[in-house]
């Protein structure tokens with residue numbers, strides 16, 4: 544039996560560059576991380592340094608995959624990355640391919656995380672799935688027929704910026720009522736602070752020692768687990784906001800499974816159960832169709848880096864795939 548093919552996956556973040564040596568089964572063989580050095584070309588040198596460190600002593604490295612938050616086109620040019628200063632129209636793929644001599648793929652980190660889930664995580668074996676990460680914002684990957692949906696330019700599946708309420712709260716992108724502004728992990732914290740300030744969340748205020756400003760999603764989880772009615776009402780309202788976005792996506796893409804990633808998955812069914820209930824209450828023709836399961840994602844914080852490596856290995860094998 545031949546030994547498994549190996550790639551380096553790289554996750555470019557605002558504070559760190561995380562690299563991992565990953566084999567084709569998704570196993571992480573080694574990791575290396577450095578602090579983000581700031582703008583390109585210092586960033587390029589840091590990424591190449593991470594790759595070189597990881598490939599030392601590896602007889603054959605097959606590919607490099609990179610995931611980054613932001614708008615990544617089909618040629619692996621990062622047009623804009625909100626958390627990495629100076630990333631504007633940077634030809635990341637071409638530059639890294641030249642520096643390493645390896646087939647290189649660059650994609651949005653939500654897409655790479657989604658790919659990890661369908662290859663080796665919660666959605667393994669599923670051909671049509673949606674993976675949603677509820678964090679600071681909302682990241683989404685749409686997998687159709689086993690492939691990441693990338694669109695004409697690579698900018699598809701920016702699901703966080705899907706308008707749910709035209710008179711809703713302001714999104715980080717400047718538009719009103721985007722799903723991210725209403726259903727991200729940060730949105731839960733904002734909803735909790737607003738409820739506390741309005742006198743509607745006494746149990747949260749008590750847990751935060753009377754300081755509205757410090758209330759976040761953790762206070763909501765803790766109070767809800769303890770059975771506080773005000774916190775349970777917030778959980779239900781927030782779960783509804785998540786569910787209506789999932790309903791829109793499911794009506795459009797007809798996935799067989801939706802995997803949810805993010806810190807609130809650690810709360811088990813606290814959030815997932817009301818999400819499922821509201822989802823089934825609103826999806827088109829619930830009683831006439833197989834409805835997608837909504838389950839927790841499995842890959843955790845390494846999803847992006849593992850998915851980037853697997854995507855690179857699979858694309859290096861598939862001449863028809865975009866880079």
Ligand SMILES: [Zn+2]
Pocket residue numbers: 703704705714715716717718721723
């Ligand atoms: Zn937006």
